[in-house]
Amino acid sequence: MDYTQEYKQKLVSADEAVKVIKSGDWVDYGWCTGTPDALDKALAKRTDELKDVNLRGGILLKPLAVFEREDAGEHFTWNSWHMSGIERKYINRGFSYYAPIRYSELPRYYRDSATPDDVAMFQVAPMDKHGYFNFGPNASHMMAVCETSKKVIVEVNKNMPRCLGGFENSIHISDVDFIVEGENPAIGELGGGGAATEIDQAVAKLIVDEIPNGACLQLGIGGMPNAVGSMIAESDLKDLGVHTEMYVDAFVDIARAGKINGSKKNIDRFRQTYGFGAGTQKMYDYLDENPELMSAPVSYTNDIRSISALDNFISINNAVNVDLFGQVNAESAGIKHISGAGGQLDFVLGAYLSNGGKSFICCSSTFTTRDGQLKSRILPTLDPGSIVTDTRANIHYLVTEYGKVNLKGLSTWQKCEAIISVAHPDFRDELIADAEKMHIWRRSNK
Structure with missing residues (x-):
């Protein structure tokens, strides 16, 4: 017609x-x-x-x-x-x-x-x-x-x-x-946050070591997930799959390196499944009429039933800060809005339900304020007004440049100890003192 x-x-x-x-x-x-x-x-x-x-x-x-x-x-x-x-x-x-x-x-x-x-x-x-x-x-x-x-x-x-x-x-x-x-403007581009820093690379290495051949990947936006993507592209990993909320440039690099074929996916085999994409023109050119890609609504891509159906699902997302109870804030700096909930919780929950699946929340241990002060991203409690994106029961792995810890199933003092172990050394004693005041620290630990 x-x-x-x-x-x-x-x-x-x-x-x-x-x-x-x-x-x-x-x-x-x-x-x-x-x-x-x-x-x-x-x-x-x-x-x-x-x-x-x-x-x-x-x-x-x-x-x-x-x-x-x-x-x-x-x-x-x-x-x-x-x-x-x-x-x-x-x-x-x-x-x-x-x-x-x-x-x-x-x-x-x-x-x-x-x-x-x-x-x-x-x-x-x-x-x-x-x-x-x-x-x-x-x-x-x-x-x-x-x-x-x-x-x-x-x-x-x-x-x-x-x-x-x-x-x-x-x-x-x-x-x-x-x-x-319309006037056919160029499609808006979204960069990956600049070149990976040494901290990004250190975190990425800790995560990549946990990824098996045949894993299915979800990457968030930002320097650390992009660093993970770059490291995967240069690794010996093979037969990887993609099932993600957001398609980012890192997936293009991994695919062109021959690491992605989707052959081990339990659903949507051989397809890279995603809900939306934002990146550079390189990525848009790759997405255009590519039969390997599968564009679908987020009610499917982010549904924990879809995510959990995929074996060895690996979810990698950022955090603004984390407290000693294991609460993850990925949305605000106190009451100052930064981002949004997006699908982070969907993928944290879905990955853990996956056979062999793991979810990683990653962040640098510190950040520097505009006036040059070094601040810890790991806090005794989240700042007033901060948003809890993932509750303390949801977090699986926490990763900083100082290590990775599995927080599932730990009592409050065990979880607190593990979180402090990946904090910046300059802040650990202070965090221990705060943990003692909150009655989540055993004196025998230190």
């Missing part, structure tokens, strides 16, 4: 498309690299006409046009499922707020929501001959967005990679209300 005529009938300018948005509406901006460009600029032109418009999205890779004006917060509010650096700045300006989630549940939030979107608008790849617009590396929750929005506007971008192989990764033209042909 030829969809050319229907395409022409639904094709409008960005300015025309955004006329459907009214004051008080909820407008979904899609996700990450799919955030609209031309439609965002068109909506910004209508600022003076609109009040109390709630925008929803996440992981912005460039500033939004609607928030360029100083009084933008009087007209628009940004509601984010996961914060980027840009969105953290918006918090400080007073018009951005985080929506706490367990990422695997996000599609259901839309389908069960009492406040569905009035309009959804986002970037897609050009329509294929079957009438489908691919979501690019943003399957995530986008089908649920489309199913529950009153109006759906797609902004076509010729630079958007077509990410196939799974399900709920495209929308058919029959389910689209308006089509906008």
Whole structure:
């Protein structure tokens, strides 16, 4: 069937498309690299006409046009499922707020929501001959967005990679209300946090030593997971698989090094399965129409039933800090918002249920403040306002440059002792003194 005529009938300018948005509406901006460009600029032109418009999205890779004006917060509010650096700045300006989630549940939030979107608008790849617009590396929750929005506007971008192989990764033209042909901007890139430091490499080595041949990998974003990826690419490991929330550049390096074939995966054999991807152009080129990749919604990729079905599942994620009870904060510095829950807990739980699976929470033992003070990431208790991403019962392995410890099944004094053993030596005596005050330290330990 030829969809050319229907395409022409639904094709409008960005300015025309955004006329459907009214004051008080909820407008979904899609996700990450799919955030609209031309439609965002068109909506910004209508600022003076609109009040109390709630925008929803996440992981912005460039500033939004609607928030360029100083009084933008009087007209628009940004509601984010996961914060980027840009969105953290918006918090400080007073018009951005985080929506706490367990990422695997996000599609259901839309389908069960009492406040569905009035309009959804986002970037897609050009329509294929079957009438489908691919979501690019943003399957995530986008089908649920489309199913529950009153109006759906797609902004076509010729630079958007077509990410196939799974399900709920495209929308058919029959389910689209308006089509906008944008300016085809380059897809937003997300770096891996710079070159790996000596600390990153030390942590990575401790983790790589725990990875068996045939393992299935999940990597978080940041320097340490990327260092692990680089080390895997240079290792003798083989027959690895991928099942991850976020596809990152490190997977491309591992795959090109011949380490990934997915032959040992219990489900989705020979496929690299992921919920969304953000990285460099190298990664987008690799994802584009690659039959080895499987783009799927996070209700599948992050479901602990999917994760636990894969033997030798290895989950590697970062933390901001950890306390002596084993509580992991990966989201904030006290009340200062940094990131979001994402799927970390999903993968911590799922990996432990996997046959031979392991989850690793990794961090440097210290960080340096802007005024040059050395601070420990391992704390007696989390700072007031800090978010507990993983509870003390969830954490499996904790890894710093000073070692790795398995914290499962330990009593409070054993867990405390193990955590202090991987803290920076300069802080250990102080941590022991604090542990004694909290009655989680046995005097015989030291």
